[in-house]
Amino acid sequence: MNFRPTIVAFLCNWCAYTGADLAGTSRLHYAPNVRIIRIMCSGRIEPTFILKAFKEGADGILICGCHPGDCHYQEGNYKCLRRFKLLEKFVSQMGIEKERLKLEWISASEGKQFAELVNEMTKTILQLGPGKVKKTLEFEHLKTK
Amino acid sequence: MSQEPTKPKLKLAIYWGAACGGCCVSVLDTHEKLLDIVAAADLVFWPIAMDIKYKDVENMPDKSIDLTLFNGAVRNSENKHMAQVLRQKSKILVAYGSCAYMGGIPGLANFFSKNDIFKRAYEETESTFNPEKTYPVTSTSVKEGTLEIPVMFNDVFPLDQIVDVDYYIPGCPPQSERLIEVFSAIVTGIGLPPAGSVVGANDKTNCDECKRKKSDKKQVRKFYRPWEIQDDKETCFIEQGVICMGPATRSGCGVRCVEGNSPCRGCYGPPPGATDPGAKMMAAIGTMINSNDPDEIDNIIETIVDPAGLFYRFSLPGSILGRKVI
Ligand code: SF4
Ligand code: SF4
Ligand code: SF4
Ligand code: FES
Numbered sequence A: 001m002n003f004r005p006t007i008v009a010f011l012c013n014w015c016a017y018t019g020a021d022l023a024g025t026s027r028l029h030y031a032p033n034v035r036i037i038r039i040m041c042s043g044r045i046e047p048t049f050i051l052k053a054f055k056e057g058a059d060g061i062l063i064c065g066c067h068p069g070d071c072h073y074q075e076g077n078y079k080c081l082r083r084f085k086l087l088e089k090f091v092s093q094m095g096i097e098k099e100r101l102k103l104e105w106i107s108a109s110e111g112k113q114f115a116e117l118v119n120e121m122t123k124t125i126l127q128l129g130p131g132k133v134k135k136t137l138e139f140e141h142l143k144t145k
Numbered sequence B: 001m002s003q004e005p006t007k008p009k010l011k012l013a014i015y016w017g018a019a020c021g022g023c024c025v026s027v028l029d030t031h032e033k034l035l036d037i038v039a040a041a042d043l044v045f046w047p048i049a050m051d052i053k054y055k056d057v058e059n060m061p062d063k064s065i066d067l068t069l070f071n072g073a074v075r076n077s078e079n080k081h082m083a084q085v086l087r088q089k090s091k092i093l094v095a096y097g098s099c100a101y102m103g104g105i106p107g108l109a110n111f112f113s114k115n116d117i118f119k120r121a122y123e124e125t126e127s128t129f130n131p132e133k134t135y136p137v138t139s140t141s142v143k144e145g146t147l148e149i150p151v152m153f154n155d156v157f158p159l160d161q162i163v164d165v166d167y168y169i170p171g172c173p174p175q176s177e178r179l180i181e182v183f184s185a186i187v188t189g190i191g192l193p194p195a196g197s198v199v200g201a202n203d204k205t206n207c208d209e210c211k212r213k214k215s216d217k218k219q220v221r222k223f224y225r226p227w228e229i230q231d232d233k234e235t236c237f238i239e240q241g242v243i244c245m246g247p248a249t250r251s252g253c254g255v256r257c258v259e260g261n262s263p264c265r266g267c268y269g270p271p272p273g274a275t276d277p278g279a280k281m282m283a284a285i286g287t288m289i290n291s292n293d294p295d296e297i298d299n300i301i302e303t304i305v306d307p308a309g310l311f312y313r314f315s316l317p318g319s320i321l322g323r324k325v326i
Helices: A016-025 A047-055 A076-093 A111-128 A140-144 B022-028 B033-040 B054-058 B077-089 B098-102 B105-111 B114-124 B176-188 B277-288 B294-302 B307-311
Strands: A007-012 A034-039 A060-065 A101-105 B010-016 B041-045 B065-071 B074-076 B090-096 B139-142 B145-148 B152-157 B167-169
Touching: A007 A016, A007 A111, A016 A034, A016 A060, A016 A111, A047 A060, A047 A076, A047 B277, A060 A076, A060 A111, A076 A101, A076 B277, A076 B294, A076 B307, A101 A111, B010 B022, B010 B077, B022 B065, B022 B176, B033 B041, B033 B176, B041 B065, B054 B077, B065 B077, B065 B098, B065 B176, B074 B077, B077 B090, B090 B098, B090 B176, B098 B105, B098 B167, B105 B152, B105 B307, B114 B152, B167 B176, B277 B307
Parallel strands: A007 A034, A007 A060, A060 A101, B010 B041, B010 B065, B065 B090, B090 B167
Antiparallel strands: B074 B152, B139 B145
């Protein structure tokens, strides 16, 4: 079995994305499993994005924003934190292990931390195995529609 | 006086899938207007009121029914079969009520699997006595032949996951007045939006039409269940800490529950532009909580006892995730 996890990472433009960029330009080695989506601010993340990513087959989802107090839009990361906490509770009710959804703060200078975070998360997902949302929704009899 | 050439009457069918009967009653609740409906349309099939067999419907020519109101979700092979038959026989197929539109209350079964449900029902409930662990089977041989009953699916489906649907009328059940509006639009052909639209409802959220006082303050530090606090009867429920689905619900019912001092539960489904009521609700609640501290936020969220059940009470099967992962 050759499971290669897909991790979708939503990174805010001002800190986290710059941090990830730094990881790249510093030629840090990190697991090639993340698909990065740049957003202006972590506060811009709608719960819909997360649910859709799971539905489309993401095995894990990573959200990164600026450290508390550093958000370019003042409060966006706090809003994100509150939504995240609620989402975390919701996804576990839905039978999705909550380790598949992670929120971390990454500053523009934390390339190394970003690389480590990705490696860590990849390891966690490898242990959990493939996400089951997509498979669950493959309803046999619907094909005869 | 010469006789006006009478327009041929519309042929109308009303059917229930996995339903509670409330939607059929909402048609009767049109009261004397029901007579106008009957004046404009011949009811060709309506199991709650008429004795017409499935095979009579199967024998009708294709597209010979002008309008079918299908209420109830699709939960078993019988529901699915009739959804397909009625799609074939009807010019306009309407998903009528929350169950047909989004899965509705029966859709809460998608928090479980068929096995969970059977085990609970046939082994575990306090009133079950079933030492042999007899489970229903769909086919039984008797002396006279084989008896068949429908197969229950593992999942509950909204109608449009099984067949194409022309219009959706939301509500659990829909407000009867709104049915009359839609019906007249169909009879006259005037004012009908493009196929695929939600009809018999408005294009805003319940909060937009709600008369309760709202401020922009995000101030919730604890959530309460409705019976835990004394409602002041004028401030927005969410601001009082009681979850109300208003921000994530399409208007059109007249915000009835809030008018009756009860929080909205979301039976009209998500507003235009939103596909998933729970996602919309989580976004809204995230902005209402008054704390920036992770532990404190945890404690506040702890007071929302069952977010999934609360946010998707009427809409789980039609939501993005659709069911609990198994
Ligand atoms: S929508 Fe509500 S009233 Fe209509 S069948 Fe479903 S549960 Fe009953
Ligand atoms: S949340 Fe409920 S009570 Fe508050 S404005 Fe919206 S509909 Fe009205
Ligand atoms: S207030 Fe909400 S729950 Fe009550 S009828 Fe209207 S949409 Fe349905
Ligand atoms: S800009 Fe980075 S979290 Fe808001």
